[in-house]
Amino acid sequence: MEMPDTMRRRLEDFSRNVLFDQSRTQAITKENDTFLPYVSDKRVLSGLHLQMSLYFNMWFFPLWWISETIMLHLKYPALPDYYKFILVTVLILMTLIEAIRLFLGYAGNLQEKVPELAGFWLLSILLQFPLILFLLFNEAILIQPLERAVHIVLALFILSQALSGFVALRDMVRHTESQFHLRQFH
Template sequence: MLRRAPELPRSVNDRLNRLATSVFTSIDANDYKRGNNFQSKPTRIEIDYSSSLPLQMLLYFNVCFFPCWLFSLTFVLPILATSAKNYPAILMVFAFLFKAIIEFIRLYLGYAGNLAERMPELTAFCLLTIIFQIPLSIFLLVYSVITNADKEMQLALVFAVEIIYVTFLLLEAIFGIYAVRIMVTAQSSRFHYRQFEEALPANDFASPSG
């Protein structure tokens, strides 16, 4: 039996929830106060499921590609760092190590947030992607292009794997933000829908006026 993935601390959850609601979405509360929006069956199905299939597909292929990226740069960057001609490449090594550590956390948060429909984890996934991973990948990509004047095979390999990773990150950022917006809307819909269902029995047992 699969165990439920551990959740983030409560204080972190609350801050990420507020961040997702204020930054990634703009919800009009009046849209959820109309009772007709929660009575039809198609609307209930839309409320029940808010995971993003495109984002999950991107995460799956990213997890498959991550070992290839990790092996390629683990083999190449130490050679560049120890080369007297490419001594500034030590910056690439630090960027690679930092990116690799964050990537383990980011992919876990993406899976947990999307599959389990956890908005804080998915928000943290988007923040790590936009703030850290995309700039680090662009740095590795641009550095390999700038210093590739001598057409070294090592830098060509760095460019090849990073251009694929940048594509993954950009698509995941787009679909991740869209998934957060859908998830915020879905959670608000569930809350107002429960209020609507709880109000129905009270209206049924209420005495008729007059």
């Protein structure tokens, strides 16, 4: 399953303009002041920490979902109507976002695709992390001990993935740019 071209271009532009600092371009490798011919660099750029975190998150998320659904069912009668609507909406949104986010994380990291990894990172930072913080710190939603425990674990997963995803994304963008510069001189 491929991303639409317009979305891919927007994510490429974002990663090129925001995540990559133009002033810190890497110099092309020189040997005795002559350019080396283009050599295909087959380094693995996938982040091991990111991949491990994604793997464990993939197995943990169903447990989180079941726990959250059971706790919501138990406390539903005691909640005000507006919190009932908000919590059901947040649960549905987080489920959809998490499925998309994990897919983009896997595709971007394992296949070393910058747009997918940038999409994963943006979903983590802009949507999933604020939602889990809302569920973790809003005492008006009658947080139960089991909920607090699974929210803390999911928040730690999302935070660690955001940090390691940024590092992996930065490395992939730098490598892609250096390969682009090497191809220009070949």
